[in-house]
Amino acid sequence: MAASTTNSTSSKDLSQLPDISFAFVEEFIRKHSQSSGKEQMTKGFKYYSEEYVHSVSVHPDETGCLVEGKCFRSQRKNESPHDVKIMINGGQIEYSFCTCTIGQSGYCGHVSALLYQLAHYKSMKMKLIQQILLKTSLPQTWHVPRGQKLHGEKADNIVVQGYDREDPQRATKGIKSTLYNPIPGNEAINLNDLLVQVKDMDILFDTVVTEHRTELVQTEFGKFPKGSILSYQQKMASDYLLNLMDNNSFPELPLKNVMINNFETVLMKDQLKKYDSLKVTRLESKEIEEGTRLQSNDPKWHKIRRDRITASHAGKIAKRRADGAKLAERLQSTRHVQTAAMKRGIECEVTAAQAYSKTGR
Incomplete structure (x- = not known):
């Protein structure tokens, strides 16, 4: 292409740039x-x-x-x-x-x-x-890889998935651990508490009763002594929250549709065909909710959201007053952008969920 001359005045001002999506x-x-x-x-x-x-x-x-x-x-x-x-x-x-x-x-x-x-x-x-900043003001970075980092994971969280060369975006079911399968019922009996009750009785149990109390830690199967196999192999995940002990499963959603639709319009044939393709039945919505509870950690969650306008974009559409062509192009982009603020928000999701479960606000 033709050569270009560079202006001697350069700046960091982005106001000269047009909107680029x-x-x-x-x-x-x-x-x-x-x-x-x-x-x-x-x-x-x-x-x-x-x-x-x-x-x-x-x-x-x-x-x-x-x-x-x-x-x-x-x-x-x-x-x-x-x-x-x-x-x-x-x-x-x-x-x-x-x-x-x-x-x-x-x-x-x-x-x-x-x-x-x-x-x-x-x-x-x-x-x-x-x-x-100047390189002399920062720690050396030549030995730090620029690619995505790998870190350790619990064996229960590892999922082995295949790869389809013809359709790389297709989500596979994968293979993962199925060890966690709790059975509803009472927690394990605390033997120490029972032995303390018969401590003063003249029986052989007196020889095994001790004043030392073993520290108990919370696991996926209840409280168990610290140092036991379950205490370090089945630790409670940081994002595991359970406030309702009587319920063994999530409620079926949606519980009740309270939205009143006051909007009426007549769609063209092509528009009606597109609209019908986006509708889901109550049974389908229930299956989608049950299969995507892990949200961003589930490939199915990303696949379903890829071609849909989610609630995070609904506000932009409702407030739009200009031509919606550019907004439609931006929403149809297949690229996933994760800024530093978004990454920080994902890291703090567990902390926010724990705070909400305690205070309810």
């Missing part, structure tokens, strides 16, 4: 890529999510703005990163360039990564690009 990025890649664009989108989103993109700056001019950035190399991270440039004018990309071999054409994974980074800035309504 993830759907816009994917459409741009599909339209200009020589292939289907799937490889550029996959690599670009990987580089963006693993923070390969850095040193982003904006150069405004009379016709638009030039965005420059750097992207680490995927294979040789110890070498100098690639330089990426994108010229944006009137909401359209006029010029894109990368110093890698494929980037000479203007369409590569590094260009896609910078576009995804810009879309993230606009979706978060950021005014300025975050200031990057």
